[in-house]
Amino acid sequence: MAKETPIINIFTYGLPYELTHQIYNEFQERIRETLYLINNTDKYRMLKRNYKTVELLMALSIFYKRVIANLDAAVKFHGTVLRLSQADTIRIGNYELTTDEKNKILGLLMSYQKLLRRFNISEAIWNYSLTKEFLSKIIYLKEFGNVNDQEENSTNKKEGGQKNEVDEDEIPF
Amino acid sequence: MSDYFEMSCFNYIVKFYERSGYQISVHNLQRGKYRYKCSTAGVQNNFSHFSASIIEDDIEHEFEIHHNLAVQSSYDEEIFTTPDISVIKKDEVQITFGHYDTNTRFSHVLQPGLITFFEIKQFNPFPELIFNFIGIINELRPEIINNTADEIKPKHLAPSLMISGKPNKHTLKIKKSLESRYCINLIYDVFYTGTKTFSKSGIGDLRLTGKLPAL
Numbered sequence: 032m033a034k035e036t037p038i039i040n041i042f043t044y045g046l047p048y049e050l051t052h053q054i055y056n057e058f059q060e061r062i063r064e065t066l067y068l069i070n071n072t073d074k075y076r077m078l079k080r081n082y083k084t085v086e087l088l089m090a091l092s093i094f095y096k097r098v099i100a101n102l103d104a105a106v107k108f109h110g111t112v113l114r115l116s117q118a119d120t121i122r123i124g125n126y127e128l129t130t131d132e133k134n135k136i137l138g139l140l141m142s143y144q145k146l147l148r149r150f151n152i153s154e155a156i157w158n159y160s161l162t163k164e165f166l167s168k169i170i171y172l173k174e175f176g177n178v179n180d181q182e183e184n185s186t187n188k189k190e191g192g193q194k195n196e197v198d199e200d201e202i203p204f
Numbered sequence: 205m206s207d208y209f210e211m212s213c214f215n216y217i218v219k220f221y222e223r224s225g226y227q228i229s230v231h232n233l234q235r236g237k238y239r240y241k242c243s244t245a246g247v248q249n250n251f252s253h254f255s256a257s258i259i260e261d262d263i264e265h266e267f268e269i270h271h272n273l274a275v276q277s278s279y280d281e282e283i284f285t286t287p288d289i290s291v292i293k294k295d296e297v298q299i300t301f302g303h304y305d306t307n308t309r310f311s312h313v314l315q316p317g318l319i320t321f322f323e324i325k326q327f328n329p330f331p332e333l334i335f336n337f338i339g340i341i342n343e344l345r346p347e348i349i350n351n352t353a354d355e356i357k358p359k360h361l362a363p364s365l366m367i368s369g370k371p372n373k374h375t376l377k378i379k380k381s382l383e384s385r386y387c388i389n390l391i392y393d394v395f396y397t398g399t400k401t402f403s404k405s406g407i408g409d410l411r412l413t414g415k416l417p418a419l
Binding site: 096100101102103104105107108111112115116117118119120121122123124127157158159160161 | 207208209211212214215218228229230233234236237238239240242252254328369370371372395396
């Protein structure tokens with residue numbers, strides 16, 4: 032049977048080396064934490080069955096933060112320059128962000144939004160700093176199908192939460 | 205990619221001026237293209253910038269918003285540092301020779317020309333990064349450290365550090381502590397909260413140049 036291509040390789044295919052390296056490293060680091068939390072804490076154990084989905088959403092969240100959000104910024108800046116001047120191109124070093132290029136990026140952003148809508152994924156799921164925050168959002172998504180109002184609820188849950196086998200704040204690496 | 209984040213922050217600064225009633229225009233296009241200065245290298249004349257003008261009390265005030273322009277230290281006229289974004293008085297960019305070992309041209313703004321500045325960091329906030337910003341404040345605007353800075357009119361944002369990443373408990377404490385001591389803005393999580401921070405209602409919460417607001 033052919034070996035499955037790791038999801039992160041699919042996301043980073045064709046990206047510049049430096050960016051690929053950053054995405055790949057962050058992904059590997061967070062996946063390591065994810066596996067530890069899933070295998071060692073009660074709270075996240077329920078994600079074991081959905082590990083492939085967690086991996087996919089994790090890759091998408093890193094791709095969003097390191098690629099999509101930046102491209103979105105470039106499109107907005109291009110819009111500002113176009114609105115306020117006669118210029119139709121922004122030159123950044125040797126790269127030229129032309130209107131055609133901007134439209135390609137816009138197309139990509141639209142496909143991305145469509146994808147999120149299709150699978151009912153809110154962008155709030157990408158709003159995390161620690162891996163365990165991301166995993167909590169996935170649990171919430173799995174249980175309630177929406178993460179938008181998760182933050183208020185999670186504060187309430189914190190105090191009376193289940194005791195974990197190991198402390199999720201003390202990942203040993 | 206980090207240039208794009210800087211662009212996004214630049215966009216927010218421009219938006220602040222637009223929402224504060226300034227007229228915005230783009231200057232110094234190069235062969236019809238906006239040339240973005242994405243590093244400290246290069247002469248400012250070869251790059252584009254934005255202008256913000258406003259009429260207040262029948263006087264027209266005009267300022268320029270630049271990327272990566274060197275600013276003279278307030279302690280030593282021969283040393284400079286380069287904030288990511290600087291707002292300066294109109295036509296104050298100077299070009300001199302002799303700053304570098306070679307006879308390369310060096311563009312900068314002298315202290316009296318500086319209005320405010322912004323540092324952009326595409327990281328998660330961490331203590332050393334935030335305290336470095338206080339070092340830059342001390343070099344360029346020591347009156348903020350002493351809380352003797354005068355308000356600059358028309359309105360301008362106080363020097364600000366804009367960070368892409370989300371804070372943790374400790375970096376939130378640092379923000380609270382530093383903002384209680386100095387009239388600055390530490391803006392975290394710009395990726396997700398930038399739109400809200402620089403929205404019509406959000407800009408009212410940002411600090412302007414001057415002394416610390418009275419409690």
